[in-house]
Amino acid sequence: MGEEMDTEYDVIVLGTGITECILSGLLSVDGKKVLHIDKQDHYGGESASVNLSQLYSQFKKNPIGKDEIESKFGKDRDWNVDLIPKFLMANGELTNILVHTDVTRYVEFKQVSGSYVFKQGKIYKVPATEMEAISSPLMGIFEKRRMKKFLEWISSCKEDEISTHQGLDLDKNTMDEVYYKFGLGNSTKEFIGHAMALWTNDDYLQQPARPSYERVLLYCQSVARYGKSPYLYPLYGLGELPQGFARLSAIYGGTYMLDTPIEKVLYTDNDSENGNFEGVQTKLGTFKAPLVIADPTYFSHKCKSTGQRVIRAICILNHPVPNTGDADSLQIIIPQSQVGRKNDIYIAIVSDAHNVCSKGHYLAIISTIVETEAPHIELEPAFKLLGPIEEKFMGIADLFEPKEDGSKDNIYLSKSYDASSHFESMTDDVKDIYFRVTGHPLVLKKRNDEDAQEE
Amino acid sequence: MSNPITSIKLVLLGEAAVGKSSIVLRFVSNDFSENKEPTIGAAFLTQRVNINDHTVKFEIWDTAGQERFASLAPMYYRNAQAALVVYDVTKPQSFIKARHWVKELHEQASKNIIIALVGNKIDILEDNENERKVAREEAEKLAEEEGLLFFETSAKTGTNISEVFLGIGEKIPLKGLEDEHNNNGLNVTEDQRINLANTANASENASACSC
Numbered sequence: 333m334g335e336e337m338d339t340e341y342d343v344i345v346l347g348t349g350i351t352e353c354i355l356s357g358l359l360s361v362d363g364k365k366v367l368h369i370d371k372q373d374h375y376g377g378e379s380a381s382v383n384l385s386q387l388y389s390q391f392k393k394n395p396i397g398k399d400e401i402e403s404k405f406g407k408d409r410d411w412n413v414d415l416i417p418k419f420l421m422a423n424g425e426l427t428n429i430l431v432h433t434d435v436t437r438y439v440e441f442k443q444v445s446g447s448y449v450f451k452q453g454k455i456y457k458v459p460a461t462e463m464e465a466i467s468s469p470l471m472g473i474f475e476k477r478r479m480k481k482f483l484e485w486i487s488s489c490k491e492d493e494i495s496t497h498q499g500l501d502l503d504k505n506t507m508d509e510v511y512y513k514f515g516l517g518n519s520t521k522e523f524i525g526h527a528m529a530l531w532t533n534d535d536y537l538q539q540p541a542r543p544s545y546e547r548v549l550l551y552c553q554s555v556a557r558y559g560k561s562p563y564l565y566p567l568y569g570l571g572e573l574p575q576g577f578a579r580l581s582a583i584y585g586g587t588y589m590l591d592t593p594i595e596k597v598l599y600t601d602n603d604s605e606n607g608n609f610e611g612v613q614t615k616l617g618t619f620k621a622p623l624v625i626a627d628p629t630y631f632s633h634k635c636k637s638t639g640q641r642v643i644r645a646i647c648i649l650n651h652p653v654p655n656t657g658d659a660d661s662l663q664i665i666i667p668q669s670q671v672g673r674k675n676d677i678y679i680a681i682v683s684d685a686h687n688v689c690s691k692g693h694y695l696a697i698i699s700t701i702v703e704t705e706a707p708h709i710e711l712e713p714a715f716k717l718l719g720p721i722e723e724k725f726m727g728i729a730d731l732f733e734p735k736e737d738g739s740k741d742n743i744y745l746s747k748s749y750d751a752s753s754h755f756e757s758m759t760d761d762v763k764d765i766y767f768r769v770t771g772h773p774l775v776l777k778k779r780n781d782e783d784a785q786e787e
Numbered sequence: 788m789s790n791p792i793t794s795i796k797l798v799l800l801g802e803a804a805v806g807k808s809s810i811v812l813r814f815v816s817n818d819f820s821e822n823k824e825p826t827i828g829a830a831f832l833t834q835r836v837n838i839n840d841h842t843v844k845f846e847i848w849d850t851a852g853q854e855r856f857a858s859l860a861p862m863y864y865r866n867a868q869a870a871l872v873v874y875d876v877t878k879p880q881s882f883i884k885a886r887h888w889v890k891e892l893h894e895q896a897s898k899n900i901i902i903a904l905v906g907n908k909i910d911i912l913e914d915n916e917n918e919r920k921v922a923r924e925e926a927e928k929l930a931e932e933e934g935l936l937f938f939e940t941s942a943k944t945g946t947n948i949s950e951v952f953l954g955i956g957e958k959i960p961l962k963g964l965e966d967e968h969n970n971n972g973l974n975v976t977e978d979q980r981i982n983l984a985n986t987a988n989a990s991e992n993a994s995a996c997s998c
Contacts, residue, residue: 579860
């Protein structure tokens with residue numbers, strides 16, 4: 333457009349996934365001059381929500397045309413399909429960041445209607461309150477009392493009042509020892525560990541109890557906040573979240589360039605092996621900054637595989653999921669031991685009630701960590717729960733993480749989005765990168781807003 | 788009894804430096820600043836106007852500069868009920884861009900969006916009519932073809948600014964708004980929505996888990 337353009341910035345951010353967009357927003361609010369670039373022509377990267385045409389062309393070798401899509405599934409533009417399925421914990425850190433940055437002004441949320449767990453071929457609602465525990469068919473009468481005692485301990489435990497710890501040391505006792513103290517049986521352990529603490533495997537049993545305690549507490553507090561489930565979901569899909577934080581960054585002066593591939597990364601002394609980051613060369617010019625934040629796809633040689641691969645299957649249904657009381661949204665967890673696996677299988681279900689698909693449709697996204705040579709067969713127990721499936725899109729993603737922490741070359745890289753069902757590990761990554769980049773921990777302050785006069 | 792209030796999301800579109808923010812500043816604060824820096828830190832501005840027995844509350848979204856490199860997010864158009872497409876009457880390129888934005892709105896925004904085409908900076912013409920590079924007739928023709936409201940304004944002097952917003956306010960279907968939502972296939976039930984911001988304090992005060 334021929335305007336003059338600044339070429340020097342405090343930070344260059346590459347990729348508009350949610351991790352990068354939150355960091356871009358936070359740093360702009362801090363007064364940093366941010367240039368945010370994406371090689372793709374839309375916001376969100378891996379965490380985008382796409383329409384059906386995009387979905388078909390991304391996942392199918394011979395995608396059907398738009399007319400055929402629309403005759404089958406209604407208007408293409410009514411669809412906003414997440415590529416990475418996750419929900420927000422109502423009391424989790426992402427919710428906290430959204431509230432403190434006022435990004436809640438751009439994104440509307442709905443409660444997810446239910447949280448279910450699979451047991452011996454059936455699905456059950458996860459009890460998260462003492463009342464629900466008492467009425468749950470998941471447990472026998474004596475087990476219910478023990479569960480009630482456990483939940484009372486979770487809610488009354490206070491760090492500085494030793495008497496509330498009931499003789500347990502969160503940093504010394506393992507979670508298995510905590511279960512033993514309350515006399516909880518294997519199937520109760522299973523839903524506490526997998527459906528409430530949301531661990532994807534059983535490694536946590538032999539580890540100190542604190543992280544598990546904190547996770548169960550987060551689950552209970554999240555349920556207590558709105559009632560039906562611990563989860564929230566944004567209208568129009570998760571892709572709204574990166575867009576909202578990008579707007580936050582922009583209103584604090586951040587500059588946005590989509591559809592701008594990186595032609596070359598510039599290093600000090602032209603040394604791409606040992607040099608520091610210096611800038612990027614693009615079709616719009618050369619831009620410099622003392623540091624860069626990027627997703628793994630921009631610096632694949634500086635990332636390594638975590639050794640884990642995630643399989644995700646996006647399923648279109650034209651009916652609610654059976655045995656869920658026609659819920660418009662829910663999560664189902666299939667604990668590993670129920671289906672002879674090492675890792676849990678998650679199913680996230682949303683529907684037209686969230687403006688992510690055309691009327692009468694439901695989207696179910698199944699995900700798990702790949703364990704065998706035939707990963708699609710690993711998802712069979714999940715497909716069985718869904719009833720007839722209109723269309724299926726399957727993909728396998730390697731999970732990457734940076735080899736180094738960025739202190740040497742000023743290149744700060746995010747991790748791939750993992751298999752967990754919520755955003756807590758993503759916000760941990762955000763806070764970690766924020767700390768490494770700024771040298772101080774992230775402290776969320778309420779924005780001082782001039783235009784809030786009329787709300 | 789106070790007037791019923793209808794909230795309207797209004798988005799601004801147009802090439803950089805045509806005066807989008809100045810128009811809003813004039814409308815909201817009746818103010819103008821000659822070398823205005825791009826807006827920093829405002830999520831959106833609000834202003835109320837009374838139309839007959841109704842109060843219309845405009846929530847005005849600025850592009851925040853994201854239009855510069857074709858990087859406006861779909862979120863920006865989402866549920867917008869009105870749009871101002873602004874060009875500079877002394878810059879023909881900005882009018883070409885305005886045509887582009889009108890097309891973009893028809894594709895991206897909701898079907899019933901009310902669009903006003905606004906030719907700004909007419910104060911420059913008072914001294915020298917030769918400065919005009921976009922003919923009034925040409926803009927009127929575009930407005931007629933596309934079903935747009937049309938105004939020529941000056942944010943600097945205030946000419947026609949409030950008329951733009953009153954004009955939009957009069958075209959907004961005040962009472963039928965909720966029904967329209969449903970007709971669009973949006974199908975949103977108000978009761979299940981969560982207002983995170985309103986509950987922020989509650990969660991901060993809650994020290995212990997209530998389960």
